Amino acid sequence: MSASELPGLIRIETGSRLHFGPLSYLPEQGRHFGGIGLMVQQPGVVLIAEGNRESAHATTGSVRAVRFGQKILAEDAGLKRPINLRVEREISPHQGLGSGTQLGLAVAEAVLRLNNRVFENTAALAKLVGRGQRSAIGIFGYERGGFIIEAGQAQPEEIGALACRLDFPTLWTMELISIRNEDGMHGDEERQVFQQLIPMQDSLSEKLCKIAITEMLPAIQQVAADAWCNALDEYGQRIGEFFAASQGGIYSTPLIRELVEHLRNHKITGIAQSSWGPTIAVFCPQEKREELHRMIQKHPGAKALLIQTAAPMNTSRKLIVE
Numbered sequence: 603m604s605a606s607e608l609p610g611l612i613r614i615e616t617g618s619r620l621h622f623g624p625l626s627y628l629p630e631q632g633r634h635f636g637g638i639g640l641m642v643q644q645p646g647v648v649l650i651a652e653g654n655r656e657s658a659h660a661t662t663g664s665v666r667a668v669r670f671g672q673k674i675l676a677e678d679a680g681l682k683r684p685i686n687l688r689v690e691r692e693i694s695p696h697q698g699l700g701s702g703t704q705l706g707l708a709v710a711e712a713v714l715r716l717n718n719r720v721f722e723n724t725a726a727l728a729k730l731v732g733r734g735q736r737s738a739i740g741i742f743g744y745e746r747g748g749f750i751i752e753a754g755q756a757q758p759e760e761i762g763a764l765a766c767r768l769d770f771p772t773l774w775t776m777e778l779i780s781i782r783n784e785d786g787m788h789g790d791e792e793r794q795v796f797q798q799l800i801p802m803q804d805s806l807s808e809k810l811c812k813i814a815i816t817e818m819l820p821a822i823q824q825v826a827a828d829a830w831c832n833a834l835d836e837y838g839q840r841i842g843e844f845f846a847a848s849q850g851g852i853y854s855t856p857l858i859r860e861l862v863e864h865l866r867n868h869k870i871t872g873i874a875q876s877s878w879g880p881t882i883a884v885f886c887p888q889e890k891r892e893e894l895h896r897m898i899q900k901h902p903g904a905k906a907l908l909i910q911t912a913a914p915m916n917t918s919r920k921l922i923v924e
Contacts, residue, residue, distance in 0.1 A: 608717070608718055609923050610924055611651070611922075612649075612650070612651045612715050612921070612922070612924075613648070613651075613920075613922040614647070614649045615649075615920040616646055616647050616704045616744055616919035616920070617643045617647075617704070617743075617747075618641070618645055618693050618701070618704065618778075619641055619699060619700030619739055619876075620639050620641075620642060621637060621638075621639040621737060622639060622837055622841070622876065623638070623845075624636055624637040624737075624754075624810075624841070625754060625807060625810050626802055626807045627799060627807075627844075628799075629801065629802070630801075630804075632754075633754030633756055634754050635752075635754045636751075636752050636755075636762060637737055637751075637752050638837070639737075639739035639740075639752070640749050641747045641750075642776070642912035642913065642914055643913045644778075644910060645691075645694070645912075646691060646704075647689070647708055648689070648691040649667070649688070649690070649705070649709065650687075650690060651685055651687050651688070651712035651713065652685065652688075652716075653683060653684070653685060654686040664687070666695070666702070666705055667687045667705060667709050668687070670731045671709055673730070673732060674710055674730050674731060677730050678719075678730070680719075681713060681714070681717050682717070687709065693705070696785035697786060698780075698875065698877035698878055698879045698880065699876060699881060700739070700740035700743070700877070704740060704744060706728070707728060707740075708919065709731065710727040711921075714727070723745070725738070725741060734761040735759070737762065738752050738761045738762035738764070739752050741761065744919050745918050745919075746767050746917075747917045747918055748767050748770055748916045749767070750766070751765045751767075751814055751815075751819075752764060768822050768823065769916045770914035770916060771822065771827075772913070772914060772916070774827065774830070774914065775885075775888055775891070775912065775914075776872075776884060776886065776912050777883070777895075777898075777909055778881055778882075778883055778909070778910045778911075779881065779883075779884060779898070779908070780879075780880050780881040781855060781857055781858065782906055782907070786877065786879045786881070787849065787854065787878040788878070792878065795848045799845075802844060810837060810840060813836055813840075817836075818830065818837070821833055827872075827885070828871075830885065831871040831872030831885055832871060832872075834872050834873070834874050835873060835874070837874065838874030842875065853880075854875065854879035855880045857880075857903045857906060857907075858875070860903065861898070861907070862882065864900075865884065865894075870884065870894065870897070872884065872885030873885075891911065895909065
């Protein structure tokens with residue numbers, strides 16, 4: 603194929619991944635990790651990639667995009683075409699929103715498509731950029747959107763299997779609350795925590811699986827908001843207790859712990875931390891959003907908080923090829 607026949611421009615838009623915690627950790631038998639999560643439309647990634655005749659693999663707007671591009675080239679020396687990457691919108695890193703996976707998958711897909719390279723599935727893209735080592739929720743979310751139950755890894759270092767995927771009720775928006783200028787656990791610190799973490803007891807893993815299958819799935823299918831919020835609260839509490847010694851409590855930061863207590867004192871339910879935080883998701887009917895915001899503003903630490911309203915994303919990433 604000549605250069606004139608190759609795609610000239612790729613535009614990819616994707617959302618964020620909420621991860622409410624694993625279903626298992628280092629079991630004697632059965633799958634490792636797994637978990638439940640949800641794709642949301644905001645915040646998101648917008649990546650534009652173009653064939654570039656003047657220079658090799660230039661980029662603007664994101665150092666991480668460059669690194670992902672370099673990693674792809676190191677994995678596959680056959681990708682020769684010079685490409686310009688432009689990141690118009692990016693998810694803040696280390697907030698528990700799966701920013702690295704969404705950007706990495708977008709870069710990988712764009713580079714391969716601009717080289718007219720066929721790839722088997724999104725998992726193949728993830729391997730190119732080193733994603734999916736623990737969780738595959740963001741990988742399936744990029745590919746399909748929606749609410750996802752991941753079964754986990756049958757073998758070490760493989761990408762976990764998809765157990766279930768559902769459309770999430772479109773009227774169930776949520777408030778994503780994080781802390782300005784504060785990162786969640788990541789990098790070497792995160793790897794060290796997992797190395798020191800004790801295996802999850804089978805009884806806890808079984809309870810988490812039961813909540814996901816017998817409480818969350820029916821609540822979503824029946825659009826039963828109260829049942830969903832109660833199930834999410836219980837899941838978040840139990841998984842938070844498992845990680846409490848590693849992150850300092852049910853939630854990873856003192857301010858978020860104080861805020862959650864404040865909200866629960868006002869009968870707010872449907873609260874869970876995403877990954878290592880500091881972001882928490884608070885599910886809230888649209889008609890009660892202003893009331894919730896007023897309640898948050900009454901907290902003494904409100905000025906340090908960042909609040910974003912997010913809608914569920916029930917589709918795959920948006921792809922435009924020119």
